[in-house]
Amino acid sequence: MNNEKLKIAILGLGEAGSHFANDLIKLGVEVTGFDPNPVRKLHDNMILAQSNAEAVKQADIVFSANLSSVSIEIAEELKDVLKSNQFFCEMNTSGPEKKIKIAEILKTSGVKVIDLAIMAPVPPKGIMTPFLASGENATEFLEKVKPLNLDIKQVDNGNIGDAATRKLLRSIVYKGIAAVVCEAMEAGEAFGMESYIRGQIGSLIGGNDDLIDRFVEGSRTHALRRMHEMEAVIEMLEAKGLDPIVTRGTRNNLEKLIK
DSSP states (O other): OOOTTOEEEEEOOSHHHHHHHHHHHHTTOEEEEEOSSOOSOOOTTOEEOSSHHHHHTTOSEEEEOOOHHHHHHHHHHHTTTOOTTOEEEEOOOOOHHHHHHHHHHHGGGTOEEEEEEEOSOSTTTGGGSOEEEESTTHHHHHHHTGGGTOOEEEOTTOOTTHHHHHHHHHHHHHHHHHHHHHHHHHHHHHTTOHHHHHHHHHHHTTTOHHHHHHHHHHHHHTHHHHHHHHHHHHHHHHHTTOOOHHHHHHHHHHHHHHO
């Protein structure tokens, strides 16, 4: 299907943003991107803008794949630039409160804000990674990107922040299990009993030895990003009056892997 007329801006060209950009170009989409320090390999047809504001001007859809730490700043930068005929997909890994705040900042522009959560590691699937979308304009957004056949599920009657909440709740489980596996493997190796501990872990996850390695390697490779993700989980849980003891341990385990 010809998607030449669809124009997508990608803000943040790190691991996720660069994969999304390159894959969308291969699908025939015109992609403009901005990153203050682009270091990833980008497709030859990628249009690099000089600023976030320049990147979004002609876009039908904006994918904001920046770090959570700069997401508010970027929303402030774009609130007088974005238009009512555009979709702004906030993809940063943050709690629902921040997603709601970004939507409030952008409200005066009339832009259609989508809370778009990335629900799995971006490599190897790239733009075909599963996403979860919420917000009052999510149905219209899914119709807009339908020709691309992306893997996007919608939160029924979901508001901004609902996709982010589901992603972070899921992360308690997945990142928590990964942390336990990493610590168990480290202990097994220290005691010279790696085979034994692999067996114990395998008895709980169906004997999938490759999955054990993926848990360990994934945690090491993506430790910094996942640490920030768990910090967002801690913030979200504390806002509900919960004491995230185990999640703090997961966060600390990831911090140790960075060093």
